[in-house]
Amino acid sequence: MDFATFLIQTLNALQYGLLLFLVASGLTLVFGIMGIINLAHGSFYMIGAYLAFVLTSATGSLVLAIVLGIPLALLFGAFLEWLLFSHLYKRDHLEQVLLTYGLILVFEELRSLLVGNDVHGVNIPAFLDASIRLTEVMTYPVYRLAVSAVCVVLAVALYFVIQRTRLGMMIRAGNDDRTMVEALGININMIYRVVFALGVALAALAGMLAAPMSSVFPNMGSQVLIISFVIVVIGGIGSVWGALVAALIVGFADTFGKVLLPEISGMIVYLVMAVVLLWRPEGILKKG
Amino acid sequence: MKSTKHIIGATALALALGAAFGSAQADDKVKVGLMLPSTGTYAALGAAITNGFKQFVAENGGKLGGREVEYYTVDDESDPAKATENANKLVKRDKVDVLVGTVHSGVALAMAKVARDNKTLMIVPNAGADELTGPLCAPTLFRSSFTNWQPAYAMGKVAAEKGHKKVVTLTWKYAAGQQSTEGFKEAFEKAGGKVVKEMTLPFPNVEFQPFLTEIAALKPDAVYVFFAGAGAAKFVRDYQAAGLKASIPLYGAGFLTDGTLEAMGDAGKGLLTTLHYADGLDNKKDAAFRLNYAKTYKMQPDVYAVQGYDAAQLYQAGLAAAGGDPSKQEAVIKGMEAAKIDSPRGAFTLSKAHNPVQDIYLRQAEGTQNKVVSTAIKSLADPARGCKM
Numbered sequence: 001m002d003f004a005t006f007l008i009q010t011l012n013a014l015q016y017g018l019l020l021f022l023v024a025s026g027l028t029l030v031f032g033i034m035g036i037i038n039l040a041h042g043s044f045y046m047i048g049a050y051l052a053f054v055l056t057s058a059t060g061s062l063v064l065a066i067v068l069g070i071p072l073a074l075l076f077g078a079f080l081e082w083l084l085f086s087h088l089y090k091r092d093h094l095e096q097v098l099l100t101y102g103l104i105l106v107f108e109e110l111r112s113l114l115v116g117n118d119v120h121g122v123n124i125p126a127f128l129d130a131s132i133r134l135t136e137v138m139t140y141p142v143y144r145l146a147v148s149a150v151c152v153v154l155a156v157a158l159y160f161v162i163q164r165t166r167l168g169m170m171i172r173a174g175n176d177d178r179t180m181v182e183a184l185g186i187n188i189n190m191i192y193r194v195v196f197a198l199g200v201a202l203a204a205l206a207g208m209l210a211a212p213m214s215s216v217f218p219n220m221g222s223q224v225l226i227i228s229f230v231i232v233v234i235g236g237i238g239s240v241w242g243a244l245v246a247a248l249i250v251g252f253a254d255t256f257g258k259v260l261l262p263e264i265s266g267m268i269v270y271l272v273m274a275v276v277l278l279w280r281p282e283g284i285l286k287k288g
Numbered sequence: 289m290k291s292t293k294h295i296i297g298a299t300a301l302a303l304a305l306g307a308a309f310g311s312a313q314a315d316d317k318v319k320v321g322l323m324l325p326s327t328g329t330y331a332a333l334g335a336a337i338t339n340g341f342k343q344f345v346a347e348n349g350g351k352l353g354g355r356e357v358e359y360y361t362v363d364d365e366s367d368p369a370k371a372t373e374n375a376n377k378l379v380k381r382d383k384v385d386v387l388v389g390t391v392h393s394g395v396a397l398a399m400a401k402v403a404r405d406n407k408t409l410m411i412v413p414n415a416g417a418d419e420l421t422g423p424l425c426a427p428t429l430f431r432s433s434f435t436n437w438q439p440a441y442a443m444g445k446v447a448a449e450k451g452h453k454k455v456v457t458l459t460w461k462y463a464a465g466q467q468s469t470e471g472f473k474e475a476f477e478k479a480g481g482k483v484v485k486e487m488t489l490p491f492p493n494v495e496f497q498p499f500l501t502e503i504a505a506l507k508p509d510a511v512y513v514f515f516a517g518a519g520a521a522k523f524v525r526d527y528q529a530a531g532l533k534a535s536i537p538l539y540g541a542g543f544l545t546d547g548t549l550e551a552m553g554d555a556g557k558g559l560l561t562t563l564h565y566a567d568g569l570d571n572k573k574d575a576a577f578r579l580n581y582a583k584t585y586k587m588q589p590d591v592y593a594v595q596g597y598d599a600a601q602l603y604q605a606g607l608a609a610a611g612g613d614p615s616k617q618e619a620v621i622k623g624m625e626a627a628k629i630d631s632p633r634g635a636f637t638l639s640k641a642h643n644p645v646q647d648i649y650l651r652q653a654e655g656t657q658n659k660v661v662s663t664a665i666k667s668l669a670d671p672a673r674g675c676k677m
Contacts, residue, residue, distance in 0.1 A: 005505040012497040117332055119518045119551040121525065131531055138504030139531030214494060215525065215551045217518030218329060223492065258489055258498045266461065266490030 001259070008134055009255055015144050017251020018151035019210060023224050024231040024243045025158060026202030032238015033175045033195050036088060037096045040103035041228060042221030044200045048073060048207025050111060053120050053216045062125045066208050070201055077200030081193045089192070108219065117218050122211040147209050154202075158240050171195060175238055230269060234276045236283025245284055249276075317358040318607065318614050321384030323374055323399060324413075326363040329517065330391040332547070333592045334363075337413045339585050340596025341388065344604070347580070352600065353607025353614065360384055364395050371398035379406045385614035386411060388599050391592075393417035393464055400429055409606075409617060413599040414592060418467045421643035423674030427621055430642040432598040432629075434564050435670040436467035436514075437474075439541040442648035442664040443512060443562040444475025447539055452476075452509035454484050458499055459514040460491035468514035468541050476512075484508060494522045500530040511536055516543040521551035528555035542651065542658065546591060549656045559653040565591040565633045566649040566660035574632040589632075598631045598644075605629065641672035 001009070027041045051072065055065030084103075088096050123129075124143045131139035162168035170191050173181045182188050206224075214220065231250055235242030250269055257268035264271075276284060322341070324334035338361075345357050360382040362374045371394070378384045379402055387403050387410040390396050396415035403410035404426045412420055412429070416436040420429065447455060455476060459465030465488065473483045485506060487499055503511060511532075515523050520543065527533055533555065542563025549556045577597065581589040602624055609623020610616040628637050629644075636646040648665050651658040 002505065005501060008501045008504075009498055012501060016495055016497065119521050119548055121521060121551040121553045123553065131529065133531070135504055137507060137532060137535045138501065139529075141529040143529075213522070213526070213529075215518055215521045217521075217551075220518070223494070254495060255498045258495075259502055262488060266493075 004135055008138065008140070009259060010252075011140070013252040013255035014248065015148045015251075016255060017248035018148045018155075019206065020224075020227060020231060020250055021155060021244050021247035022151050022206040022209070023203055024228040024235070024247055025155070025240055026199035026206075027228045028232045028235065028238055028240060028243045029195055029202075030199040031232055033171060034085075034089065034192055036085060037093050037100065038199075039097060039100040039225065040107065041100075041199070041203055042223070042225030043104050043107040044073070044077075044203035044221070045207040045210075045224050046111065046219075046221035047076075047107060048204030049122075049211040049214070049216045049220060050115055050207075051204065052208035052211040053122050054115065056122050056211075062122060062208075062212065066205070069208050070205060073201040073204035074197045076204075077197035078193050080200070081196040085196060086189065086192070104221070107221075111218065120216040122216060124212045143212060147213070150209060154205075155240075155244050162240060167191075167194070227269065230273050232283075234273055234283060236280075236285040239283065239285040242283055242285030246276075317356045318352050319358050319360060319382065319384040319386075320352070320603075321378035321382060321387045321389075322359055322361045323364050323378055323387060323389030323395075324361075325366045325391055326361075328366050330366045333391045333414065336590055336592035337388075337391070337596035337599070339581070340589065340593035340598075341413070341600045343577075343581055343584060343593075344597045344600035346584070348600075348604060352604050353610070353612035355607075355612055355614075364390050364392070364399075366390075366392040366395060368392070368394035368398055371395040372402055375399040375402035379403060379408045385409065386603055388413055388596075388603075390415060393420075396420060397424070400424055400426070403428060407617070409603075409614075409620065411599045411602060413595045416467075417463060418670070418673070421639070421641040421670060421675065422672055425641045425672065425675035425677050427677065428617070430602060430624055430638070432602050432644065433595040434646070435643055436464050436541075437471035437670050438646070438668055439562040439564065439648055440468040440471030440512075440514070441475045442650070442668060443539050443541065444472040444477075444481075445479060446560070446562065446650055446664050447472075447510055447512065448476050448479030448481045450510075450537075452537075453481050454508045455481060455510050455512055456485045456487065456503055456506055456508040457483055457512045458487045458489075458503075460493075460519070461488035462491045465491075465514045469512065472512045492519060494519050496523055496526045497530075500526060500532060503532060503536065504530065508536060511538050513538065513540045513544065515540065516546075517548065518551070520544045521548040521556075524548075524552045524559065525555045542591070545651075545653050545658050549653055549658075552653075556653045560661070561651050561653070561658065562648050562664050563591060563651060563658070564644070564646045564648055565594050566651040567657040568659045569632070569634065569649075570660075571632070571634060573630055577632040591633075594632045598629055598633075601629050601631070602627060602638075639669045639672060641670065641675040641677065643670045643672065645669040 030038050051069040052065050056062050128143045128146050130142045133139050174191050231246040235246030253268050253272045257265040326334050364374050387408050391414045393415040409428050412431040414433045416434050418435045418437050457469040459469050540561045542561045545559050545561050605627035606620035606624035610619035634647050636644040639645050645667050647663050648668050650661045650664040652661050
């Protein structure tokens with residue numbers, strides 16, 4: 001591998017890792033703060049991608065679709081929390097798994113009834129539909145770079161909200177000691193609703209941003225679900241920074257694994273997970 | 289009156305041939321077991337195969353071998369883990385005369401074992417695993433579709449004829465992909481070319497960017513891939529976005545562009561693929577088949593519908609040779625082996641291993657159609673390596 005190729009592969013790894021972070025960040029929030037194992041997280045990613053497809057077809061613009069899609073996803077998340085998840089906090093993980101697995105089936109069936117089973121493409125917005133020439137034959141799509149930039153901005157914004165705002169303080173407090181937070185007169189249920197809606201919106205946004213790159217297809221959520229859990233576990237459950245670091249590690253392991261160790265590229269991510277867990281069973285950045 | 293006469297005639301025939309009492313009465317229906325996916329990723333393919341099969345039966349007066357057809361269906365969910373159990377339902381519980389299925393090769397391999405153990409006739413209407421008509425071939429096992437080797441081998445020849453010397457292949461690391469790239473390599477290297485790198489990624493991973501970067505660094509004359517469905521659409525879009533489509537021609541087995549062209553948009557335009565079926569074939573059978581299919585099902589047929597249609601034709605040919613009696617399996621098999629199937633894809637016969645000996649077409653993507661360009665190889669027979677029959 002010459003140096004130019006190495007640099008491009010590094011770019012590939014960063015870009016893939018950042019996109020994975022976007023999906024995993026919502027999962028780590030919901031899992032870490034609310035203690036819910038949400039297997040339906042991949043479905044929210046799928047719903048986001050289909051929203052992008054449907055809304056882009058209707059409005060003619062992916063940007064407009066995302067602007068419309070985010071509030072829809074937030075509302076949908078808040079509604080689901082009110083209808084189903086709010087009853088789960090005191091139940092054990094098995095019941096959470098059953099409910100959220102059931103939701104996967106329901107969402108896939110609804111998707112099949114409403115949009116059908118075909119593979120669809122979503123067009124890249126015209127102003128991002130360009131490429132940068134990297135080598136003699138290879139170009140890099142501007143859209144991928146733009147998505148990476150959005151992911152970085154979101155990572156910073158999330159950090160800011162959680163570490164520097166009053167809401168973030170309440171979220172963190174709720175994560176540490178729910179009863180104490182309630183005793184202080186804070187409406188913890190409202191906070192959970194906000195966090196869950198945020199988690200759904202992050203997954204849906206990831207789906208919307210990924211739609212032009214990955215195309216839109218049935219069961220697309222299940223592909224990101226497992227890798228998202230891997231990232232959450234490597235990063236430390238509930239840690240947004242941990243998820244970012246873990247997503248980048250997974251991005252690099254996957255990209256370079258495919259090129260340098262093709263024979264074991266299918267399991268390399270899981271090997272990384274095993275090594276990290278032996279080294280730090282709580283995950284890289286689990287706070288004490 | 290006519291049907292009464294028919295019953296009397298057939299009963300007499302059955303008695304004359306000494307069939308066991310009750311086993312071959314003419315009012316018996318022929319039992320067809322359809323084990324296809326009706327849910328999951330391949331649901332649409334399963335539906336197309338069923339539609340094609342039933343269309344032939346309808347054109348044949350609602351009968352096969354002169355008998356009413358009774359269908360027994362099982363959704364195989366494209367799940368190899370449930371395949372044996374599902375096949376047993378049709379073979380042992382329902383005692384079907386013929387087992388038709390399926391799309392997924394892993395499921396088909398398990399079905400073939402059940403069918404062979406119970407000596408049930410089986411027709412594979414899609415699954416391309418080379419083994420089915422290779423090491424696992426059996427007198428009772430037939431295929432109306434293709435082997436993974438066939439379209440790939442044809443593309444290897446085409447790529448060499450276009451003057452390419454150095455090719456890189458890429459596919460998912462699973463049997464279909466590897467059989468396909470091996471078929472390509474066999475023909476391409478026989479014609480003097482060289483496959484300089486064979487790349488694989490785990491199924492169903494679709495993060496192609498590292499491989500595109502590798503391809504750009506290797507700068508081959510062309511790239512051959514085996515992908516299908518959503519992964520195919522994504523790969524082709526990524527290939528164009530990486531700027532490679534302009535400088536390095538991309539070739540694939542036909543599944544790359546079957547049912548995926550709409551999702552590919554501009555990126556799919558002009559892609560060359562090889563398959564045993566194409567849009568715009570100049571034959572009357574195809575024109576009639578398409579018209580009838582569109583009328584009945586309100587949509588256009590695809591290669592899967594053709595394979596389903598031909599599975600029914602093939603069985604009809606066998607039954608006709610056995611006087612319409614499905615219990616006379618040897619006669620049915622002889623009839624099927626000798627049949628010349630007038631398929632919408634063009635007429636074909638079966639090889640000794642029971643796989644179609646068929647023309648493979650070179651097609652070019654145009655809009656959402658794969659228009660025939662030429663016949664890449666005429667009457668191509670799978671080598672059926674490992675088949676002892």
